[in-house]
Amino acid sequence: MSQEHNMRRVTAIRNGTVIDHIPSGQAMRVLEMLNINKSTAVPVSMVMNVPSKKMGTKDIIKVEDRELTQDELNRLALVAPEAHVAIIRAYTVAEKMTIEVGEEVINVVRCTFSNCITTNSREPLSHRLRVVSKEPLTLRCHYCDRPQDLEKLIGNLL
Numbered sequence: 004m005s006q007e008h009n010m011r012r013v014t015a016i017r018n019g020t021v022i023d024h025i026p027s028g029q030a031m032r033v034l035e036m037l038n039i040n041k042s043t044a045v046p047v048s049m050v051m052n053v054p055s056k057k058m059g060t061k062d063i064i065k066v067e068d069r070e071l072t073q074d075e076l077n078r079l080a081l082v083a084p085e086a087h088v089a090i091i092r093a094y095t096v097a098e099k100m101t102i103e104v105g106e107e108v109i110n111v112v113r114c115t116f117s118n119c120i121t122t123n124s125r126e127p128l129s130h131r132l133r134v135v136s137k138e139p140l141t142l143r144c145h146y147c148d149r150p151q152d153l154e155k156l157i158g159n160l161l
Contacts, residue, residue, distance in 0.1 A: 019045070019067040021089040022079070027052050029082050030062035036078045036157055037071070045069055077111045078160060080104045081153065084140060104140065108132040113159040114144040115151050130161060 025033055030049050034040070039047055048065040055061040070090050071079070079086060080102045090098040113130050114121050121128050121144070131145035142151040 015094055016065050016067045016091050017094055019065060019069055019091050020071050021091060022064045023087045024058060025062040025064065025083040025086050027060040027062055030064055032082050032157065033064060033079060036082055036160065037075055039066065076100065076102055081156060084137065104134055104137055106134055108134065108142065110161055112156045112161060114147060114149065115155040115159055116144060116147050116149040119144055119147040121146060
């Protein structure tokens with residue numbers, strides 16, 4: 004193999020989070036769901052459409068000096084359900100996590116149907132979406148049974 008082929012596309016980080024195995028083309032959506040934007044104060048590296056033996060192509064995001072919370076991991080599951088997350092401390096992988104979607108997504112996003120009972124502030128119900136299918140990810144509201152548009156769900160994050 005050529006030396007160019009073996010070069011890293013993004014440098015190692017001292018502390019932070021690496022999100023690997025993001026479906027190709029979904030890195031921007033992941034950044035949006037994690038509320039990482041131009042006002043984010045920490046360095047963020049993103050590569051898209053890199054070769055992957057497992058997926059063909061994939062995206063990778065590195066966020067320095069930030070470790071994802073469980074709520075953020077739950078959000079990530081909606082866009083990249085098979086992503087791998089590595090927490091980096093002192094240039095070493097301190098923790099590895101695999102994102103998995105359960106049977107229900109609870110209190111992560113609101114139903115996208117405007118007349119759902121969960122939109123009524125006088126009805127303090129938890130926000131529950133049933134996972135109908137994992138591949139492709141298909142969700143339905145537990146209360147109104149409406150199918151959820153994944154694009155619209157990003158705007159309904161809790």
